[in-house]
Amino acid sequence: MSVAQFEREILGDRLGENDQAWFPRWLRRYAMSFRNGLEDDLVVNLGSVLKFSRSLLASGAPAWQRWQAVRAIEFYRTSVLGCSEPDLSQVIATLARLGCQERNLPLEAPPTEEELGKLRGNLNRSEPIFIQTMRGEMRVLHYAAATEKAYVRWVKRFSGFVGSVELEQFGDRDIGAFLTHMAVEGNVSASTQTQAQSGLLFFYQCVLGKQLGFLNAVRAKKSDSIPVWFSRSEIEQLLVHFVGVHRLMFLLIYGAGLRHKECRRLRIKDVCFDEGHLVIRDGKGEKDRITFLPERAVEDLKRQIEYAHRMHRIDVDAGYTQVYLPYALARKYPNAGQEVGWKWVFPSRQRNLDKRSGQTWRHHIAEEQFANAFKAALKMSGIVKNGVPHSLRHSFATHLVEAGTDITTVQKLMGHKDIQTTMDYIHISQKFGVDLKSPMDTLG
Structure with missing residues (x-):
């Protein structure tokens, strides 16, 4: 190898x-x-x-x-x-x-130990030693927090599967059996099985330093599915069940084609009212892009930014000037946290201790807040589709394509690297034309 x-x-x-x-x-x-x-x-x-x-x-x-x-x-x-x-x-x-x-x-x-300590952050000493070691290694190597959470979860599940915390005694056959169990008994998707395999490979090869051979496992079948999206009338049905900050997030995710994470991580400096657009920084694939600022969201967004300004002044007065900055900008611009432009458009209600950096600051709104509001709105509207917040982004792209928008323009607005990803939004009605009808509807 x-x-x-x-x-x-x-x-x-x-x-x-x-x-x-x-x-x-x-x-x-x-x-x-x-x-x-x-x-x-x-x-x-x-x-x-x-x-x-x-x-x-x-x-x-x-x-x-x-x-x-x-x-x-x-x-x-x-x-x-x-x-x-x-x-x-x-x-x-x-x-x-x-x-x-x-x-x-x-x-x-x-x-130095001080440098490594800062990189590892605050580890939970109540967790097993092998999990603490894994977290520390992932943080030193700068894996994303979401990746760390997912990989640790799969290693814990594998530990439960084999019934031991002494994982160094297990190898290729045991991992293969676990992956097979996931596919056969758990009926998981191919992407879930792949994520579990990646987490276990990282633990064994990068933490324990143990080389693994071929993993003989039954592979989950990769499905060829199309995304869930809502019609225009369904979007209006959903919107009436949102209020306050969740309504504004709905308008931005659907109206600008944002990912849920991109909406939560929007910073004040990236809202351009004069030009009528949003700048999305460090999106998926570490790409920046420019997209719409929906006119319907402007007034609510201005009020939300005024609220963020008030939270900023409260934090500065209390001595909490820091905010998470990407690309090591915290070292380059140590006073950036005192500038309101770097603060979140959707700040959380309270300050929290960041587990990785050890800093106490006001982070952006939590993921489950809008997700729970969306789930409740879906139930109250009576729409039976299995939609999630990301379905609003799918709806954004689908409706642009239906309106005749050039596919390359949709690709840029969505931030897709591959045009084929954007082509998935050209559904049956677009592929065959609006004048084509079912044979049942052409009978005399």
Whole structure:
């Protein structure tokens, strides 16, 4: 296996003790971004390396960690792939310069306990040791909080399946049996099974350092389904059952095609009333885009931002000036939290302690608030479709296509990387034309 070969290579005397400890971690992190990356040779080109470095930056990784990660990939390129291209020296030099500016220590110095403690955040000491270790490793490698939560859940379920917390004694056959149980007994979807497999692979290969072979498991069948969407009349039926901040979120998710998370994470500075648009920052795939600001939502949105201003003044007066900032901006702009533009449009009612950073601040509204309101509205409206908040985004795209909007325009508004994803919204009535009728309706 390519990654295993890399780990054998670093045992030589060409690397220092610090690099021998950290290079395998970063290469595994890089490999996990590829399908079968832990088994096959990894793709190493300038685009993939820059994308990986930017993803670490988006997760808050300091420059010295990104410097380590790119150097690990460069060493893999040379020692395992036997190539001298792509040339990563410029990227490494830039990260080295930034890293020296960030640290009060030499760049080559091993990470201090203080640095690692900040990266790991506050771990729950009541959890089993193997879960604490896994969480700490994922935070050091800057996995998303949602990914950490999902992976930990699957490792806990696997522990319950095998009936032990001493997971190092189990291997390929046990994981295969667990995945088969999920598909046969649990009847889970293919994506759920894949997520569980990824979580277990991370735990065994990245935490325990145990190489796994072929996982012989029954695979869940991948369904070819179309998304759930609502008609225009159903949208109006749903809207009457929303009030206050939930009504405004409904208007934005449907009227601008936002993902639920994008709506919750909207910041005041990204609302452009004069131009009539919203700027969506760091969307899925770490892409920014511009979309509509629905006229119907303008007045409510102005009132909501006034409320966010009041919350900001209350927090500043109480000494809570910090707010979560992406892309390590908290270090670059230490006073950004005092600027109201960085605050959330939909702030939570109270301040909370962030488990990862250890900071107390006012975060954005919780996911379940709008989800619960949507579920209640769906029940009261009498609509029997199995819709979720994301169905509003599907409805946005579907209605644009039905109105004759160019498919590439819909792709840009939705932030889709692949045009084929957008094409899924061209449903039967669009594929065959509005004049085509069922044979039953053409009988005399």
